Amino acid sequence: MLAEFGYGILVVAFLVALYSVGAAVYGDRTKSAGVVESARRAMLLIWPLITLSAATLIYLLITNHFEVSFVYSVTSREMPTYLKITAWWGGQAGSLVFWSWLMSAFASLVTLRKWDRDREFLPWVIVVTSLTTAFFLGLVVFYENPFARYWQTLDGQVLTSMFAPLNTIPLIPADGLGLNPLLRHPGMIIHPPMLYLGFVSFVIPFSFAIAALITGRTDDRWIRITRRWTLWAWLFLSFGLVLGSRWAYDVLGWGGFWGWDPVEIAALMPWLTGTAFLHSVMIQEKRGLLKQWNMILIILTYALVIFGTFLTRSGVLSSVHAFAQSAIGPAFFVFIVVTFASSIGLVIYRWPQLRGETELKSLLSREALFLLNNLLFISVLVVCFWGVIFPLISQLITGQTVTVGPPFYDRATAPLFATLMLLMGVAPLSAWGHSTVKTLGRALWKSALAALLIAVILFFTYTKNAIALVGFFLVALVLLVTIQEFWRGAIGRMKAQDENFFTALWTLISRNRRRYGGYIIHMSMMLMAVGILGINIFQTQTQGTLPVNGSLKLGNYTVQYESIAQFNGPDNRQVTRAVVGVYDQNGNYLGELHPRIDYYPDAQQNMTIPGERSSMQDDLYVLLVDWQPATANGATFKIFVNPLINWLWIGAFVFLFGILVAAWPDRELEYVRERSHRVEQTSAAD
Amino acid sequence: MGRKKFVIGGTLILAAVVYLIVSSTQANAEYFMTIDELKAQSQSVIGKNMRISGAVVGDTIQYDPQTLTLSFEVANVTADNNVVEAQGGLAAVLHAAVIDPNRSRIKIVYTGPKPDLLKNEAQAIMTGQLGTDGMFHADELLLKCPSKYQEAVPQQTGG
Numbered sequence: 001m002l003a004e005f006g007y008g009i010l011v012v013a014f015l016v017a018l019y020s021v022g023a024a025v026y027g028d029r030t031k032s033a034g035v036v037e038s039a040r041r042a043m044l045l046i047w048p049l050i051t052l053s054a055a056t057l058i059y060l061l062i063t064n065h066f067e068v069s070f071v072y073s074v075t076s077r078e079m080p081t082y083l084k085i086t087a088w089w090g091g092q093a094g095s096l097v098f099w100s101w102l103m104s105a106f107a108s109l110v111t112l113r114k115w116d117r118d119r120e121f122l123p124w125v126i127v128v129t130s131l132t133t134a135f136f137l138g139l140v141v142f143y144e145n146p147f148a149r150y151w152q153t154l155d156g157q158v159l160t161s162m163f164a165p166l167n168t169i170p171l172i173p174a175d176g177l178g179l180n181p182l183l184r185h186p187g188m189i190i191h192p193p194m195l196y197l198g199f200v201s202f203v204i205p206f207s208f209a210i211a212a213l214i215t216g217r218t219d220d221r222w223i224r225i226t227r228r229w230t231l232w233a234w235l236f237l238s239f240g241l242v243l244g245s246r247w248a249y250d251v252l253g254w255g256g257f258w259g260w261d262p263v264e265i266a267a268l269m270p271w272l273t274g275t276a277f278l279h280s281v282m283i284q285e286k287r288g289l290l291k292q293w294n295m296i297l298i299i300l301t302y303a304l305v306i307f308g309t310f311l312t313r314s315g316v317l318s319s320v321h322a323f324a325q326s327a328i329g330p331a332f333f334v335f336i337v338v339t340f341a342s343s344i345g346l347v348i349y350r351w352p353q354l355r356g357e358t359e360l361k362s363l364l365s366r367e368a369l370f371l372l373n374n375l376l377f378i379s380v381l382v383v384c385f386w387g388v389i390f391p392l393i394s395q396l397i398t399g400q401t402v403t404v405g406p407p408f409y410d411r412a413t414a415p416l417f418a419t420l421m422l423l424m425g426v427a428p429l430s431a432w433g434h435s436t437v438k439t440l441g442r443a444l445w446k447s448a449l450a451a452l453l454i455a456v457i458l459f460f461t462y463t464k465n466a467i468a469l470v471g472f473f474l475v476a477l478v479l480l481v482t483i484q485e486f487w488r489g490a491i492g493r494m495k496a497q498d499e500n501f502f503t504a505l506w507t508l509i510s511r512n513r514r515r516y517g518g519y520i521i522h523m524s525m526m527l528m529a530v531g532i533l534g535i536n537i538f539q540t541q542t543q544g545t546l547p548v549n550g551s552l553k554l555g556n557y558t559v560q561y562e563s564i565a566q567f568n569g570p571d572n573r574q575v576t577r578a579v580v581g582v583y584d585q586n587g588n589y590l591g592e593l594h595p596r597i598d599y600y601p602d603a604q605q606n607m608t609i610p611g612e613r614s615s616m617q618d619d620l621y622v623l624l625v626d627w628q629p630a631t632a633n634g635a636t637f638k639i640f641v642n643p644l645i646n647w648l649w650i651g652a653f654v655f656l657f658g659i660l661v662a663a664w665p666d667r668e669l670e671y672v673r674e675r676s677h678r679v680e681q682t683s684a685a686d
Numbered sequence: 687m688g689r690k691k692f693v694i695g696g697t698l699i700l701a702a703v704v705y706l707i708v709s710s711t712q713a714n715a716e717y718f719m720t721i722d723e724l725k726a727q728s729q730s731v732i733g734k735n736m737r738i739s740g741a742v743v744g745d746t747i748q749y750d751p752q753t754l755t756l757s758f759e760v761a762n763v764t765a766d767n768n769v770v771e772a773q774g775g776l777a778a779v780l781h782a783a784v785i786d787p788n789r790s791r792i793k794i795v796y797t798g799p800k801p802d803l804l805k806n807e808a809q810a811i812m813t814g815q816l817g818t819d820g821m822f823h824a825d826e827l828l829l830k831c832p833s834k835y836q837e838a839v840p841q842q843t844g845g
Contacts (some may be wrong), residue, residue, distance in 0.1 A: 253799070363691055375696070379703045386707055391718060401718035401765070403737050405813060405826070408714035412706045543799075545752050606802040625799040626751035636751040638799050 003068055006056035007147040007162055010097070013049035013104075014141050016042050017134035021127050028123035036123050040111050043130050047104040050137075054101055057094065057146055061087055066173040069160045070094055070146040076178030076602045078572035083179060086189045090179045092328075093146035095192065099309060100136040102193075102200045107133065110204050110229070118225065124211035125204075132203055132306075135335050143328045178602040184571065187247030191240060195267055195312070198237025199305040202274060204229040206302040209295055213346040218291065218353045223281045231663035234278055235656070237271050242652045253608035253623055255541065255640035257648070260409040265384045266311035270304040272384070273297055276377035283367045286432060288357030290371070292347065295354060297374075299343040306336050364435040369427040376420050383412045410536075414467075421474040421529065424522045425481045447484060451476035463538070471533040475526045482519045489516075509661065517662025524658055527651030534618075534644025543625065543638040550634065551583075555641045557620050558583040562592070564627055564635055574599040578624045578635055582613055595624040595637065618643040716813055721762035721792050728816060737813045738822065739763065741783040742829070743791065744806025756796045757821075760810050761789040780807045796824040803829035 020042035027035030057070075061084045066072045074087040074094070089095040107129035115122050140146065151159045151168035159165055182188070205226035212222040244267065245257040258264060277297040283290045310332040347354070360368055387404050394402040429443040455473040463469065486505065493504035509516040542554045546561040553559075560581040569575040577596040584590055593611030600607065613620040619642040627635035716737040724731065724738055740760030747758040761783040764770060773779050783789050784807050794812055804810070804827075814824035 253802075360692060363695060368692075372699070375699055379699070379706075382703065383707055383710075386711070390711065402715045403718050404711055404714050405716060405737075408710045411713065412710035415706060416703075543754055604805070608799065608802055623799060625754065626749065628751075636754065638754075 002056055002060060002065070003147040003149055003162075006053045006060070007141075007145060009049055009053040009056070010137060010145075010147075011141055013046050013053065013100075014134060014137040016045050016049065017104075017130045017137055020046070020130040021134065024123040024126040024130070028120075036126075039123065039126050039130075043104075043111060043126050044108050046130070046133055047101070047108045050097065050101045050104055054088065054097055057097065058085055058088055060147075061085065064176070066176045067149045067170055068146075069148050069150055072150070072173055072176045074176070074179050076176040078602060079178060079184075080571060082189075083184055083571070087179050089192050089196075090183050090188075091146075093140060093144040093148075095196075096136055096140050096144055097146055098193075099196055099200065100133050100140070102196055103129065103133045103136065103203060106200050106204060107207075110207075118221065120215045120217065121208060121211040121222070121225075124214050125207045128207035128210050129203060139328050139331060143331065175602070178600065181598070181600040181603050181605050181607045182251060185247060185251050187243055187250060191243040191247055194236050194243055195240030196309075198233050198235075198240050199270065199309060201229055201233035201236060202270060202298075202301050202305050205233070205277075206298050209298045210343060210346065213295065213343075213350050216350065216353065218350055220281075220284050220288075220291075223284060223294065227281070228663055228665065230274070230278060230281070231659060234271075234274050235659045235663065237267070237274060238655065238659075239652075241267055241271060242649075242655075246649065249645075250612075251607070251609070253610055255539065255610075255621055255623075255638075255642065256535065257645075260387070260406040262388055263312050265388055265409075266308040269381055269384055270301050270308055272377050272381045273301040273304055276374045277301060279370050279377075280374050283370050287367050289360065289367055290374075291354040291356060292351060293374070295347045295350075296344075299340065299347065302343070303336055303340045306332065306339070310336075362434040362436070364430055364437065364440055366427060366430045366432045366435070369423055369430055373420065373423050373427065376416050376423070380413050380416050383409065383416070387412075417529075418470065418474060421471075421478055421526070424525070425474065425477040428481060428485050428519065428522075444481070447477055447480040450480055465537055468533055468537045471529065471537075475529050475533075478526050479523055482523050485519060486516070513664070514662050517658050517660075520658030520661055521655055524651045524654035527647045527654055529651075531645050531648025531651060534647065535642045538643040539640060541638065541640045543636065545626075545634065545636040547634040552637060552639060554620075554639050555618075556585045557590075557639075557641065558585075558587075559593075559620075559622060559637065559639055561634055561637070569598065572601060574601065576624070576627065578611075578627070578637075580611065580622060580637070582620060593620070593622050595622045597624055597627075614646050616646055619645045718765070720765050721760065721790050724792065724816065724822075725790050728820075732816050732818060735813070735815060737811060738792070739765070739809060739811045740792070741780040742804060742806060742808045742810050743784050746793075747804065749800050754797050754799065756798070756800055756804075757793060758804070759791045759793050760812075761786070761791050763809070776809065777807075780809055793821045794824050794827075795821050796827050798827075801827055801829055 020039045023035050023039035023042060027033070027037075027039055060068050060071050061075055062081055064071070064075070064077055066075075070091055070093050074091040075084045079087070087094070089098040107126075110125065110129070111122070145162055148160050148162050150171040150173070151161055151165055152171040153159065153165075153168050158171060159168060164170070205222075208222040208226045212218050241264075244264065248259070249257040277294065280290050280294055280297060284294055310329070360371070362368060387409055391401050391403045394400060425447070426440065426444065430440055451473050454476040455469050458472055459469055486508075489508045490501055490505040493499060493508050494501055497504065497507075499507065540555055542552060544552050546552060548561060548563065551558050551560040560583065562579045562581055564576065564578045566574065566576050575596055575598050577594050580593050580595065582590040582593060591613065593613055595611035596609050598607040598609060599605070608623055608625070611622040611624075619640075621640040621642055623638040623640075625636040625638050714735070716735045717731065718737045718739075719731075721738060721740050724736070738760075741763050743759045743761055747756075749756050763779055763783045770776055770779050773782070794810070795817075796812075796814075808829045811828040812822060812824040813826040813828075814822055817823050
């Protein structure tokens, strides 16, 4: 009964979404405000409907309704309740409902804003958001129904269907399969929602872009309205990526955090175009340039968001030739092609209106460097995309499938990322409109010299690795330039306003939050870069089988095997936990670690959880690989020392702070600055 | 005049990116083969970077924790998705491959911790090289168990 109810509500939500699309188009064409208002109300109804359906699904998950196939596949009796709730997005069907739920929530939020000046955008924003919601609801209603149940025919065959097929009886399994143990981790509970929030909130700027294209109001109004949405989208997506990395580091037990897996790349690609978009909209706001480009970027981002959802959710990855394995593959493909083609068609239609108001003049001007930044992000995107589709291409051309692995991505993207770092160092010092080598050099040379000095010191004290030295030089350069920017601004204010240093710094930042928030984000990227350089270049490892009290030495650490114990953990795990003591090079005791192996009987699967000891210098990361009960052989360990990795996570927090500085809502009206002020603004430093 | 330098700059960037992609692809290409294909042209591919996939034969898994040497056999499975679908899904195909003694098999050698997902009838994707000893020396091991989480149907149960 409940399953029918939940499914029925989803069908209603799907129909309401379609109605709101139709009504919005009709209302706009007939200039009928009443019909548009009806469309808006319909769209506001979608979220409560999906909420109701989702609540039903969660109820079924919590109460062990294993006759529902989705419940059977993601939960089991032993799982704690919070995991049963999060199992909502642990499987494909549920996560599609989750996606639509978030989408409709954001769409509702955006339609609740004041629309006085932008009435003509409203119907088209409704069309885009409702159509996207309808697509995902349609997938759930027609292909991936989370409420479908098991039925058994008389000859014992098991069928999955929403309603009872002829001559069948309901099949109610005694227990479910349980959530994949890999996903039973706190990181996995917040990682997908973050990623999805990022995905979904990028639909909002896209919908305004399409509204601008259709209505012909192609000025930067749509960018100004969606500026905050874009920043929040970027925040969520970035955090989703970081959380995913942290989860991989803590759970997957291979001593790394990023493996250029297609799933990771799927989430990274919209981030790349989104980041490029975030930068290039500033050029449009300040200089009236790159309008066509911005449209293309946001359209690409939307397409990659849908593509990313498909890749991360279709459960068909890791095998290179399995793109269309799931029933929803073709549906996704058609949706992406149709939306992408029609959006690009609109851009071409409005091409003349989207021409720049001025021209790029100087190669070293701020706007030219922003353009270069965009090209670099797109280049990284092209590398990623190439890596993902290369197997298909090679198959088509030579008949032989050829794949590329992580070394390909490392090699092809490293120079691009290095150039991006250099840009972060140079661009803040260049002026809008026109810069020369001379003016730039004058602003840059002190920081460059200091960074070089740092690199030289590191050469003699820390490492002779060329790539690392180049990396550290760039990190130092960007940090110095950025700090210098804060310093200069604050000192300038101190003198002009007669304030003390901290008041001056505070006012400086709060008056130009987007700019200084951006700088904080640049610095956080440098901290992350230190962590990435550290683990990629300086990671060391060793392994060995130890008797009790035997020890292994790696770098400055000595790891001594002390004992091992087996017990039952929560969630019906069988835990095998080793205790190892950690000593520094002088034999001082530093503490103990508990690497362990969790065995999940319901899933018949092991999870290897590392013992980690973190410091600013490095992480000691100990894996229990294997063990023999009650023999002198003892246990086998694999040990990594991951230098500097913690700077990655610290950088992530600084990043969060920077984005909050940039995106926190203003009290003053956003659109006070209008184009007439643009010239004055740009002649000033900002 | 103003345009020209941008065109030149853009072309240089484009050339650099194309070079990066092409050279990195060449340096890191891995041929994806089924075990049948690998056996058919074994001489010509010795030492080349390759990626192969197959079904793990559970009985053959051996692990020496002293040296962390892992070895097991994989049985040939088709790489064609349509065939997989026609034969009842990946789980069924993997099962059929493992129980069929006439399937071509190859021995995989890998050094490192034993992966948690390595078990009978798992799909294994290995990156590495075919050695002169006829064994496949894997540098990287990727496993998935489709039977468990994707297409499983409950067993006959009461309740």
